[in-house]
Amino acid sequence: MEILPETTKPFKLVKYFFLSSFIVMMIFAISLTLLITQRSKEALLKKTEAFAVLLAENLNHQVFYSFVLQMALHRKEVRLRDPKQFKWLDLIVRNTIFSFKIEKVNMYDPSNIIAYSTDRTLVGKKGLGGTDYKKAMSGKNSSRFVSEDGLLKIRPGGGAATRKLVTTIPFRVEPTSKPGNPVLGVFEITQDISKDYEGIIWDQYLMVLLSIGLMVILYLILLFIVKRGEIIIERRTEEQKRLVEKLHQSERMATLGEMIASVSHEIKNPLGIIRSTADLLEKKVVQLEPQNQLASIIREESDRLNRIVTEFLDFARPQIPKMDSIRIETILEKTLHLLGTELARRRITVQKDFIPGSQTIPVDQDLLYRAFLNILLNAVQAMPEGGTIGVVVRYNSQGAEIEIKDSGTGLSEEELSKAFQPFYTTKEKGSGLGLAIVKNIIEAHNGTIRMVNSSKGGTSVVIQLPKVGK
Numbered sequence: 001m002e003i004l005p006e007t008t009k010p011f012k013l014v015k016y017f018f019l020s021s022f023i024v025m026m027i028f029a030i031s032l033t034l035l036i037t038q039r040s041k042e043a044l045l046k047k048t049e050a051f052a053v054l055l056a057e058n059l060n061h062q063v064f065y066s067f068v069l070q071m072a073l074h075r076k077e078v079r080l081r082d083p084k085q086f087k088w089l090d091l092i093v094r095n096t097i098f099s100f101k102i103e104k105v106n107m108y109d110p111s112n113i114i115a116y117s118t119d120r121t122l123v124g125k126k127g128l129g130g131t132d133y134k135k136a137m138s139g140k141n142s143s144r145f146v147s148e149d150g151l152l153k154i155r156p157g158g159g160a161a162t163r164k165l166v167t168t169i170p171f172r173v174e175p176t177s178k179p180g181n182p183v184l185g186v187f188e189i190t191q192d193i194s195k196d197y198e199g200i201i202w203d204q205y206l207m208v209l210l211s212i213g214l215m216v217i218l219y220l221i222l223l224f225i226v227k228r229g230e231i232i233i234e235r236r237t238e239e240q241k242r243l244v245e246k247l248h249q250s251e252r253m254a255t256l257g258e259m260i261a262s263v264s265h266e267i268k269n270p271l272g273i274i275r276s277t278a279d280l281l282e283k284k285v286v287q288l289e290p291q292n293q294l295a296s297i298i299r300e301e302s303d304r305l306n307r308i309v310t311e312f313l314d315f316a317r318p319q320i321p322k323m324d325s326i327r328i329e330t331i332l333e334k335t336l337h338l339l340g341t342e343l344a345r346r347r348i349t350v351q352k353d354f355i356p357g358s359q360t361i362p363v364d365q366d367l368l369y370r371a372f373l374n375i376l377l378n379a380v381q382a383m384p385e386g387g388t389i390g391v392v393v394r395y396n397s398q399g400a401e402i403e404i405k406d407s408g409t410g411l412s413e414e415e416l417s418k419a420f421q422p423f424y425t426t427k428e429k430g431s432g433l434g435l436a437i438v439k440n441i442i443e444a445h446n447g448t449i450r451m452v453n454s455s456k457g458g459t460s461v462v463i464q465l466p467k468v469g470k
Contacts, residue, residue, distance in 0.1 A: 022219050029211040037204035044196055045165060049143045052167035052189045055100065059187060062096045063089065063107075064174045068184070080115050080123075089116055103164065106188040107171065108133055115185065129186060132168040136186040143167045163197040166190050274302050321364035321444050328393050328400050328465070329354045331365055335372045336391070339380070347386030359395050361467055363445055371441040374434045375404050375461050381427070382408030382459065399447075399467040405460035410453040419451045 067089050071078050080086050093105055093116070107116040112133055113126045122128070135142045146164040171185040279299060336343075336350055343350065379389050387407035394401045411419070418424045420439040425432035435451075442449040447465040454460045 022215070022222070025218075026212070026215045029215055030208055033204065033207040033211050037200060037207065040200050040203070041197070044193065044200060045143070045145060048165045048191055048193055048196075049167055052143070052165065052191060053141055053169060055097065055102070056167070056169035056187045056189055059093065059096050059105070059189075060169075060171055061174060062092050063171070066092050069174075086116065090118070093118065101191055101193075102189060103192040104188075104190040106190075108136075108186040108188065110137070110183075110185060129168070129188070132166070132188070133186050136168045136170045137183055139170050139183060141167070141169050161194070161198075162192070163194045164190055165193055274298070321367055321441075323362040323364060325360040325362050326365055327360050328363070328368075328402060331363075331368050332372055332391055332393070332402075335369055335376060338373070339376055342380065343389075346380060346383070348380060348383060349388050351388060351390045353390070353392040355393065355395065359400075361400050361465055363465060364441075367441045367444070371438045371463075372404070374438050378434065379404060379406035379408070379459075379461075382406050387458075398464065400465045402463040402465070403460055404463075405454050405458055407456075407458045410457060410459050411451070416451055416453065416459075420449070 068078065071085075078085065080089065097105060102118075105116075105118050106114050106122060106128075108129050109115045111126070112129045114122050114124065114128060117123050129136075132142045132144060144166050146166055147161060167189045169187045169189070170183045171187050172183055173181040175181070281298070332352075332354075336352075376389065383389075383406055389407075390403070390405045392401075392403040392405075394403075415426060420435050421432075422436040423432040439449055442463055442465070445465055447463060449461065449463045451459060451461050
């Protein structure tokens with residue numbers, strides 16, 4: 001019996017491994033999702049920066065040739081405070097960035113003053129370039145990401161946080177590809193990437209939720225499999241317990257049976273001599289002393305002891321059923337007919353619920369007759385003041401179900417649990433083997449037997465016999 005808990009330990013380890021693996025898989029899936037979306041953000045920023053650099057080169061070309069060079073050819077000094085020059089430059093810039101998602105373009109002069117901006121409120125302001133301006137004046141491009149409300153925050157009500165990429169590029173003398181050309185100023189191009197960035201964030205949320213959803217579905221599927229496994233393991237454990245208990249019971253009964261058979265055989269022979277001697281003694285005593293009942297008592301007790309020994313032998317050496325197809329009702333009718341006089345004497349009525357027909361199942365008629373007789377005698381003894389015995393026979397796809405119930409006081413839970421145990425009895429006289437023999441007979445037919453308290457009082461014995469015998 002000690003091996004039973006061991007059978008469940010590996011499965012418990014599987015459960016723990018499953019739960020820990022699920023947590024690891026969930027963390028891995030979410031981490032992978034965040035990594036992918038982070039890479040998508042980085043790719044978006046690089047793509048936007050590359051576009052800004054190309055746009056800046058085109059802007060550099062257009063402003064240099066269409067504005068700076070033209071001013072030099074006309075021997076005019078660049079003065080963007082002049083409304084005409086500002087309007088001319090503004091027209092060139094806006095034509096260049098037309099149809100592109102450009103929020104703002106600033107042009108810094110070498111003194112870090114905004115000489116031109118598509119946002120005229122910024123024109124003339126100084127020192128706004130910062131470190132990016134210094135890098136551009138040294139000939140290097142740079143970009144920075146700007147988010148008003150954080151990288152992951154989505155405003156409630158449908159409004160998205162503003163995300164921008166500010167790219168700073170040097171404004172050079174054309175051609176810009178020629179090394180050593182002087183830097184005339186700095187272009188600062190601001191692109192609004194809120195929609196693209198918001199799309200990535202929503203994709204991130206969607207992928208996280210999808211990953212969690214898939215993990216939950218996988219978890220539920222695996223949980224269902226684990227639960228099914230638990231049920232199977234529990235069933236197998238219970239079956240193993242039953243088999244082990246049955247094995248132990250068989251071993252005990254085999255040992256006990258051998259002892260009982262040996263002892264009963266030794267008792268039966270001298271018992272027969274005692275019985276026959278008591279008969280002879282009774283005949284002589286009756287002639288000499290009619291009132292003397294000693295010989296009669298010896299004979300009766302010998303008969304009782306003989307029945308007990310016979311029960312011991314029946315229990316120790318159960319017979320193998322000789323199957324023959326027969327109606328269960330026929331055996332029950334025979335048994336009830338035998339008990340008819342006793343039932344009438346005890347004022348017990350019988351209510352039969354038999355289904356008309358010729359349904360038969362393979363059984364040993366003699367053994368089943370003994371089983372029914374034992375059960376019915378128990379029912380009679382449970383009603384000393386009279387009562388009712390109900391006998392019901394039902395047929396189903398598995399075979400036949402027989403129920404025999406009495407209207408007595410019923411049994412306690414302990415008595416019900418021990419009813420089929422050998423040598424257990426609640427009677428003053430009895431071997432306690434009657435129901436144990438009945439159980440052996442039914443199990444020899446590959447059937448089942450159980451005893452329950454009826455809801456209306458009394459006890460019911462329910463027998464299930466299969467359609468196909470052993």
